[in-house]
Amino acid sequence: MTNLDHGKFTRVTTMFHSLLALDVFLLFFTGYSVMFNDELWWLLELMGGNTGVLALHRIAGVGLIVLTVFWITFMIIGPGRRSNFRAVLPDLKNDMQAFIQDVKFVLGRADERHPHARQFAGYTSDEVPLLSYVGKGVIFIFAVELTLLMVSGLLIWSKPSLMQFFQTKAAAMAFVVFHGLLGVIMLMGVMFHIFEHGFHPAFYPVELKAFISKDKMPHTDHSDEDHEGTGIELLTLRPSWNWAVNLGGAAVVIGIVSVLLGSIFDEGYPVPRELTIGGGPTNLLLTIGINVGVLVLFLGLLLSVYGNVLRARYERQVRAERRTAETSHSDD
Amino acid sequence: MSTDQNSMQREQMSQGVMSVGEGTRIFPDVEACIDCGGCVVACKRTWDVPPEEQRISISTMFEGQEAEKPQLNSNSGRALNQGEFPGETSFPMQCYHCEDAPCVSVCPVDSLQKNDDGFVEVVEDLCVGCQYCLSACPFGAPQFPESDDGAEAVLGGGGIMDKCTMCEERQHVGKGPACAEECATDAILVGDAGDIADELDKRDAAPAFNKEAMEIIFGADEARAFDL
Ligand code: SF4
Ligand code: SF4
Numbered sequence: 001m002t003n004l005d006h007g008k009f010t011r012v013t014t015m016f017h018s019l020l021a022l023d024v025f026l027l028f029f030t031g032y033s034v035m036f037n038d039e040l041w042w043l044l045e046l047m048g049g050n051t052g053v054l055a056l057h058r059i060a061g062v063g064l065i066v067l068t069v070f071w072i073t074f075m076i077i078g079p080g081r082r083s084n085f086r087a088v089l090p091d092l093k094n095d096m097q098a099f100i101q102d103v104k105f106v107l108g109r110a111d112e113r114h115p116h117a118r119q120f121a122g123y124t125s126d127e128v129p130l131l132s133y134v135g136k137g138v139i140f141i142f143a144v145e146l147t148l149l150m151v152s153g154l155l156i157w158s159k160p161s162l163m164q165f166f167q168t169k170a171a172a173m174a175f176v177v178f179h180g181l182l183g184v185i186m187l188m189g190v191m192f193h194i195f196e197h198g199f200h201p202a203f204y205p206v207e208l209k210a211f212i213s214k215d216k217m218p219h220t221d222h223s224d225e226d227h228e229g230t231g232i233e234l235l236t237l238r239p240s241w242n243w244a245v246n247l248g249g250a251a252v253v254i255g256i257v258s259v260l261l262g263s264i265f266d267e268g269y270p271v272p273r274e275l276t277i278g279g280g281p282t283n284l285l286l287t288i289g290i291n292v293g294v295l296v297l298f299l300g301l302l303l304s305v306y307g308n309v310l311r312a313r314y315e316r317q318v319r320a321e322r323r324t325a326e327t328s329h330s331d332d
Numbered sequence: 333m334s335t336d337q338n339s340m341q342r343e344q345m346s347q348g349v350m351s352v353g354e355g356t357r358i359f360p361d362v363e364a365c366i367d368c369g370g371c372v373v374a375c376k377r378t379w380d381v382p383p384e385e386q387r388i389s390i391s392t393m394f395e396g397q398e399a400e401k402p403q404l405n406s407n408s409g410r411a412l413n414q415g416e417f418p419g420e421t422s423f424p425m426q427c428y429h430c431e432d433a434p435c436v437s438v439c440p441v442d443s444l445q446k447n448d449d450g451f452v453e454v455v456e457d458l459c460v461g462c463q464y465c466l467s468a469c470p471f472g473a474p475q476f477p478e479s480d481d482g483a484e485a486v487l488g489g490g491g492i493m494d495k496c497t498m499c500e501e502r503q504h505v506g507k508g509p510a511c512a513e514e515c516a517t518d519a520i521l522v523g524d525a526g527d528i529a530d531e532l533d534k535r536d537a538a539p540a541f542n543k544e545a546m547e548i549i550f551g552a553d554e555a556r557a558f559d560l
Contacts (some may be wrong), residue, residue, distance in 0.1 A: 159464075172467035176464055
């Protein structure tokens with residue numbers, strides 16, 4: 001192993017990421033089985049049926065708030081957290097350049113991607129920043145979306161009180177619609193996130209840096225070795241990657257397009273009636289498409305669990321190796 | 333108006349229930365309502381509605397006050413539509429089984445459905461208690477009797493929604509809604525849109541809701557039958 005850029009996150013961050021993922025998946029499964037009820041009735045049945053599903057959604061919502069409060073407190077008072085926080089802030093010059101270079105790269109006018117656009121391309125951790133501009137964008141967008149979802153969710157918690165407070169029903173409806181629309185946007189983002197990190201050729205099927213903290217990552221110092229390269233040359237592409245990435249990519253595209261169409265066709269909610277273009281949602285293709293989208297979420301949940309299984313295995317392996325090393329040491 | 337004309341007019345007035353079945357509408361004549369609560373009792377007795385819940389309720393505003401213009405004192409509907417102070421007015425509030433029902437369009441799980449003969453029904457097995465219909469209904473019809481019980485009270489959910497059914501079952505056997513049959517002053521009109529518009533005309537009364545609300549209840553076409 002080499003010091004590639006994958007030992008990035010602290011233990012608290014990796015734990016937080018896993019817990020956040022679990023909670024957000026629960027929110028998604030409960031929320032979408034209500035929103036796309038025509039297509040996901042089976043999921044609603046699994047999630048507590050019509051009388052339990054929203055109770056579960058609300059409990060998961062409280063979970064999200066608890067996690068967020070913990071995280072913010074930790075960011076403020078945790079040791080050395082502020083430097084990490086700085087890494088999330090945009091570096092306007094380099095991030096912009098990386099974006100422009102990416103556009104050129106796609107158009108075939110640049111030979112390589114900017115360091116600020118790289119998550120992993122055979123670079124060592126000191127050559128690329130902690131987060132690529134895409135990574136920063138993902139964190140920023142998710143943070144804004146989750147904040148707005150929490151605020152609007154709390155506001156519509158008790159609709160009668162909200163209506164009394166604003167003295168109008170329209171306000172309550174506006175928050176309901178906002179909460180729903182934002183949920184759909186977030187769903188699309190999460191599908192993309194799952195694809196981006198689950199199907200990267202170097203990491204497929206999971207990026208372990210999200211699960212194994214940087215203190216557990218082996219850091220071999222190569223400065224004294226006559227070693228060329230960073231270790232990427234030692235990797236081989238898994239044979240299943242090719243079809244898996246095509247299948248996963250297709251599922252993500254179908255899922256994103258379907259939830260978008262589904263929310264437009266399901267008149268009234270979350271898109272206001274005046275803006276909808278269609279009537280009935282009971283369309284076979286749409287049903288399949290939205291189910292494919294939810295399948296992508298299940299895949300994300302599965303990968304998140306798998307990442308943690310790998311972490312546990314890895315930690316066990318490290319412990320075993322240390323024990324053997326200790327015994328052989330005491331034998332000497 | 334002479335006494336003769338008055339009695340003639342009274343003879344021409346219909347019962348509250350003019351026709352039942354497919355395409356039936358229900359609509360209040362607020363001028364006739366005297367807030368006696370007869371409809372509330374009839375509804376509760378007919379459907380065993382529990383004490384903490386009401387499928388129909390009378391809301392009386394400006395109790396004991398007179399209209400600004402004396403000639404509008406006996407025509408709250410007209411006063412309201414002209415933006416004048418109507419004086420004491422009682423509204424029998426219930427589900428009007430709207431043609432363009434906003435509750436049906438917001439219900440995320442299609443628990444609210446407008447069926448072929450025009451009734452807006454709640455499918456109890458589908459309702460998730462989200463209370464979106466409560467936010468959407470302009471008339472406060474959706475009720476949530478379970479919202480104070482157990483888990484719902486802790487988590488703020490609504491339980492299963494309940495509302496006026498316009499006595500659909502009674503209508504299927506040719507009877508009118510219990511509230512309208514019981515109303516001593518025939519303040520709850522039941523019939524098709526034309527019947528109701530004609531009856532209000534005969535009574536020289538105007539609908540108490542504005543044009544927007546009338547279009548929701550009767551649909552843009554039928555709402556034209558009313559003098560707005
Ligand atoms: S919007 Fe209100 S009054 Fe109209 S059908 Fe729905 S519940 Fe009944
Ligand atoms: S409370 Fe029930 S009937 Fe009302 S909108 Fe929600 S699911 Fe539909």
